[in-house]
Amino acid sequence: MAKCPMCNSKKGKRVCRLVENQKVCSLCCGTTRNSECIGCEHYKSPLESRKYTVVPKYSPQDMEASFSLQGYSNDIETVLCNIDKEHNLELKDDVALSIYKLLMDKYYFKDSEFIFSSELVKDGFWRLVNVIEQMNIEEETLIKTLGVLYFIAKRRTKGGREYFNVIEEYVGGGNGVIMLPNF
16 A cells, blocks of 8 residues: 555555545545545534534523523523424424524624524524524623533433423423423
8 A cells, every 4th residue: 555645654545636636644634634625525514523512501500590591591492492383393403403503603603604404494593693682691691501502402302302392391482481390
């Protein structure tokens, strides 16, 4: 097997269009990838590799102890519940997770352009942006609230609508009032 034409030290195993389809080592492949590599099986866009778990977040205990934080999260989850109701309570949790990621892209990562996986996600994102812009909320508080909502949704879901079922039960898509279960 030929040596990598980039580093000339390791065996080349991956075909790379950056060096006229010669085989490069995995280290050089990973360190030289750029937008010219779109379409290559080894290329991932920066959005795909973005780590949403590093977004600052409140702890669930912080959320539980603060009525104002609960109010912000209820307002956001109410919008999601309303969208879910408009779709006959059939949305999957990946819709909520996608919307939360886009909101973190906007407010934490400061993106100005967005890629939407569907019209439903696009509509939900813009509806929530409109609600958020009407809230009297500091940016840091918003980011930490989005971070904890994403964390909770990610932890709850098993690929179905487990998160939606919880927020439908406790927030209900009403006017932001928490609906407690009967004990």
